[in-house]
Amino acid sequence: xxxxxxxxxxxxxxxxxxxxxxxxxxxxxxxxFKILRGEHLVFFCESEDIKAVVLSxxxxxxxxxxxxxxxxxxxxxxxxxxxxxxxxxxxxxxxWADAFKGSGTHExxxxxxxxxxxxxxxxxxxxxxxxxxxxxxxxxxTLENNYAEYFWIDASASREYISGKMDFRRWRLxxxxxxxRVSGMKLFGKHQTASGMVLGxxxxxxxxxxxxxxxxxxxxxxxxxxxxxTDEVLMSLIAKKHPELFHCKNPTRTWLHKVIGKIIWNxxxxxxxxxxxx
Amino acid sequence: MPPKRLYISALYIxxxxxxxxxxxxxxxxxxTLAMIRGGSLMFFxxxxxILSRVTAVATKYEINFLPQKLSLEDHxxxxxxxxxxxxxxxxxxxxxxxxFPQLTSNEKxxxxxxxxxxxGENLQAYGKQLVCTIGKYSLIKKAMAKYDFEELYWVxxxxxxxxxxxxxxxxxxxxxxxxxxxxxxxxxxxxxxxxKVQGSVLCGNRKAWTxxxxxxxxxxxxxxxxxxxxxxxxxxxxxxxxxxKPELFERVDLERRTLIHKAVGKLLSPFRKxxxxxxxxx
Numbered sequence: 001x002x003x004x005x006x007x008x009x010x011x012x013x014x015x016x017x018x019x020x021x022x023x024x025x026x027x028x029x030x031x032x033f034k035i036l037r038g039e040h041l042v043f044f045c046e047s048e049d050i051k052a053v054v055l056s057x058x059x060x061x062x063x064x065x066x067x068x069x070x071x072x073x074x075x076x077x078x079x080x081x082x083x084x085x086x087x088x089x090x091x092x093x094x095x096w097a098d099a100f101k102g103s104g105t106h107e108x109x110x111x112x113x114x115x116x117x118x119x120x121x122x123x124x125x126x127x128x129x130x131x132x133x134x135x136x137x138x139x140x141x142t143l144e145n146n147y148a149e150y151f152w153i154d155a156s157a158s159r160e161y162i163s164g165k166m167d168f169r170r171w172r173l174x175x176x177x178x179x180x181r182v183s184g185m186k187l188f189g190k191h192q193t194a195s196g197m198v199l200g201x202x203x204x205x206x207x208x209x210x211x212x213x214x215x216x217x218x219x220x221x222x223x224x225x226x227x228x229x230t231d232e233v234l235m236s237l238i239a240k241k242h243p244e245l246f247h248c249k250n251p252t253r254t255w256l257h258k259v260i261g262k263i264i265w266n267x268x269x270x271x272x273x274x275x276x277x278x
Numbered sequence: 279m280p281p282k283r284l285y286i287s288a289l290y291i292x293x294x295x296x297x298x299x300x301x302x303x304x305x306x307x308x309x310t311l312a313m314i315r316g317g318s319l320m321f322f323x324x325x326x327x328i329l330s331r332v333t334a335v336a337t338k339y340e341i342n343f344l345p346q347k348l349s350l351e352d353h354x355x356x357x358x359x360x361x362x363x364x365x366x367x368x369x370x371x372x373x374x375x376x377x378f379p380q381l382t383s384n385e386k387x388x389x390x391x392x393x394x395x396x397x398g399e400n401l402q403a404y405g406k407q408l409v410c411t412i413g414k415y416s417l418i419k420k421a422m423a424k425y426d427f428e429e430l431y432w433v434x435x436x437x438x439x440x441x442x443x444x445x446x447x448x449x450x451x452x453x454x455x456x457x458x459x460x461x462x463x464x465x466x467x468x469x470x471x472x473x474k475v476q477g478s479v480l481c482g483n484r485k486a487w488t489x490x491x492x493x494x495x496x497x498x499x500x501x502x503x504x505x506x507x508x509x510x511x512x513x514x515x516x517x518x519x520x521x522x523k524p525e526l527f528e529r530v531d532l533e534r535r536t537l538i539h540k541a542v543g544k545l546l547s548p549f550r551k552x553x554x555x556x557x558x559x560x
Contacts (some may be wrong), residue, residue: 087370089505091504091505091506092368092505092506092507092508093469093506093507093508094504094506095500095501095504095506095508095518096468096469096506096508099517099518099521099522100469100471100521107469107470107471109469110469186470187374187378187470188374188378188381188384188385188388188467188469188470189384189385189467189469189470189471190378190470216373219373220373223370223372223373224368224370225370225371225372225373225374226368226369226370226371226507227371227374236377237373237374237376237377240377240378241376241377253555253556253558257552257555257556258556260552260553260556261556261557261558264553264556264557265557270557271533272539272542273542273546273553273557274557274559275533275535275539275543276535276538276539276540276542276543276546277543277546277547277550277553277554278535278539278543
């Protein structure tokens with residue numbers, strides 16, 4: 001009989017990462033392991049000190065842990081993300097990132113600009129391998145194991161509030177889809193489909209997503225797209241063509257929203273309410 | 279007393295213009311000039327054919343017509359604009375436009391790159407069109423140097439296409455009440471943020487235009503030197519100007535936020551997020 005659920009995570013400390021410090025991850029790891037108390041977890045990492053930390057945390061929180069040694073240069077997406085980063089130059093959109101700074105934009109391309117400008121370019125591409133590469137790791141794990149459900153969880157997932165509908169440990173997965181949270185970041189003003197922090201699905205869904213994801217990644221590189229590409233960007237692009245592959249666990253637009261939206265539209269109140277809400 | 283207002287416009291028919299056909303401009307020209315009946319118009323042109331057609335319409339509407347020949351290659355912004363057009367060729371967002379085709383209408387960069395620059399294949403014509411849109415501030419400077427009108431109104435020859443579509447659409451009735459560039463709003467976006475200024479009609483007194491021209495020139499130069507690949511026209515550049523010096527701009531089609539709006543807004547504020555979701559704007 002298949003075991004129920006396997007969590008997959010990973011952590012590579014990239015020297016020169018201006019997005020997050022080593023301490024940021026070390027501070028959040030204990031809470032993430034606490035959340036996973038009693039669960040099965042595969043953890044990808046490279047350095048011996050991170051291995052020691054996660055082993056000790058697994059013992060403390062009774063997490064059934066398997067460590068996978070994976071030097072970042074041997075990550076299946078390392079070469080591809082290096083190639084992709086070659087098209088993403090800091091000067092591409094810097095002027096707009098500076099201009100809209102502080103205006104409340106959560107625009108992905110402009111947000112990524114901070115890391116692009118402050119990191120050496122090879123560091124930026126290595127960080128991208130970590131974020132963008134989770135789907136390949138998940139795919140690999142689903143082929144090696146026999147669980148009914150696989151969840152990606154960021155090592156720093158405990159940075160976000162977990163309760164109620166946000167408590168992924170209690171999620172009943174919608175079959176045939178990657179179950180996810182909504183993302184706060186935007187692509188040209190529209191919210192990205194999924195947050196990449198916690199993603200759950202059946203093995204066949206991960207494998208299907210992996211095929212589409214890899215194909216899109218290659219197209220992204222081949223077309224020399226200058227927009228910073230992360231897992232969330234690729235999933236948003238995929239969701240437009242394969243909406244059935246994604247299921248948001250905190251749906252933002254319920255039937256009640258739709259009814260109210262229809263009423264506002266029919267009464268021609270959109271402009272008035274927009275002005276009222278300023 | 280001499281008239282104090284000068285309208286300024288230009289028309290260059292660029293071969294390979296994927297944005298508009300020549301007939302589009304001639305169709306709207308008639309209505310635009312009708313709106314400035316009896317006024318003074320400085321008009322920049324390149325070909326004799328354009329001059330004769332516009333002269334005929336200007337005569338019909340009793341306009342004090344002040345034509346000025348200027349070839350595009352001699353335009354002071356020609357060279358910098360070609361660099362901008364060349365940089366825009368790197369805006370290869372094909373994977374995005376496959377997923378979000380509506381971006382080619384809403385988002386300025388997509389609109390320029392996919393519709394007019396045609397993914398870099400229409401560079402020559404696009405570069406010339408860009409001179410026409412970006413270079414209007416330089417034409418205003420020329421007008422200020424040549425004539426001593428106090429108020430200068432830039433008007434696209436096709437400005438009448440917005441008639442009855444925006445508030446205070448009749449630009450001839452806009453009065454300049456402060457030292458600022460008076461403008462309409464735009465519905466297009468840049469990285470999802472609404473552009474601050476629409477470029478079809480821009481009016482201001484000499485003081486405002488002098489300050490604006492200096493700022494615009496500086497922003498234009500910075501943009502070109504930055505190597506930014508986001509396709510820019512006058513509107514994104516003016517948006518950058520607006521972000522830097524908002525006091526230099528005055529919107530003329532503002533839907534005022536009245537006391538009722540404020541009161542309703544206060545009542546609705548706890549439901550703000552849900553209302554935006556309901557209206558599909560979150």
